[in-house]
Amino acid sequence: DAKTTQPPSMDCAEGRAANLPCNHSTISGNEYVYWYRQIHSQGPQYIIHGLKNNETNEMASLIITEDRKSSTLILPHATLRDTAVYYCIVRLHQAGTALIFGKGTTLSVSS
Amino acid sequence: NAGVTQTPKFRVLKTGQSMTLLCAQDMNHEYMYWYRQDPGMGLRLIHYSVGEGTTAKGEVPDGYNVSRLKKQNFLLGLESAAPSQTSVYFCASSYSSGRGINEQFFGPGTRLTVL
Numbered sequence: 001d002a003k004t005t006q007p008p009s010m011d012c013a014e015g016r017a018a019n020l021p022c023n024h025s026t027i028s029g030n031e032y033v034y035w036y037r038q039i040h041s042q043g044p045q046y047i048i049h050g051l052k053n054n055e056t057n058e059m060a061s062l063i064i065t066e067d068r069k070s071s072t073l074i075l076p077h078a079t080l081r082d083t084a085v086y087y088c089i090v091r092l093h094q095a096g097t098a099l100i101f102g103k104g105t106t107l108s109v110s111s
Numbered sequence: 112n113a114g115v116t117q118t119p120k121f122r123v124l125k126t127g128q129s130m131t132l133l134c135a136q137d138m139n140h141e142y143m144y145w146y147r148q149d150p151g152m153g154l155r156l157i158h159y160s161v162g163e164g165t166t167a168k169g170e171v172p173d174g175y176n177v178s179r180l181k182k183q184n185f186l187l188g189l190e191s192a193a194p195s196q197t198s199v200y201f202c203a204s205s206y207s208s209g210r211g212i213n214e215q216f217f218g219p220g221t222r223l224t225v226l
Contacts, residue, residue, distance in 0.1 A: 041199065042217075042219060043115070043201050043203070043218050044201070044203075044215075044217050045217070046214045046216075091213055092213070098144055098156045098159050098169060099156075099213070099215060100156075100170075101146075101154040103151070103152060103153050
């Protein structure tokens with residue numbers, strides 16, 4: 001399984017874009033990049049996933065570099081409710097495959 | 112839909128006691144998982160199930176047993192609790208679809224303390 005590296009913490013001002021980086025230099029060709037977040041010790045919540053193209057949904061955007069060795073999760077207009085631990089996970093695009101969580105990035109959004 | 116629910120929400124055990132954590136999902140998902148999360152750490156997989164009647168070991172299975180007698184329920188048992196099993200336990204479920212997405216839905220967690 002490809003490992004991921006994330007900064008332990010980041011700060012962001014409310015209303016600004018939050019850009020969370022993730023390094024996954026050992027990713028294999030059939031592995032996807034997934035992002036989950038965990039708010040205040042609740043169960044993790046799925047955010048977005050991608051293979052090699054940039055992806056966007058109602059929650060966030062995912063930018064994956066052309067060589068797929070790194071990616072950035074973008075929260076375009078961060079709010080206080082986006083304060084959470086964000087996990088970047090590289091896994092097979094296959095239901096039933098367990099997720100492997102690292103320590104993630106703690107994002108603190110302040111007013 | 113209630114999604115994924117976990118029972119109980121909190122529990123305190125003494126060393127050597129046994130207990131069962133219940134996870135239930137009403138989304139008709141095939142796959143279910145048990146994770147544990149220790150303070151300041153990410154989640155680690157204990158056991159998982161790819162269908163009714165089938166279970167498999169995850170990263171940290173020692174000291175735990177599981178059963179999936181019904182599709183909607185996944186039970187996690189501790190036969191003889193140890194202080195090292197003090198943790199927050201999360202259950203999750205996921206489904207198979209034509210898109211193959213690996214999106215897991217998590218329950219609210221059970222906070223277990225073993226004295």
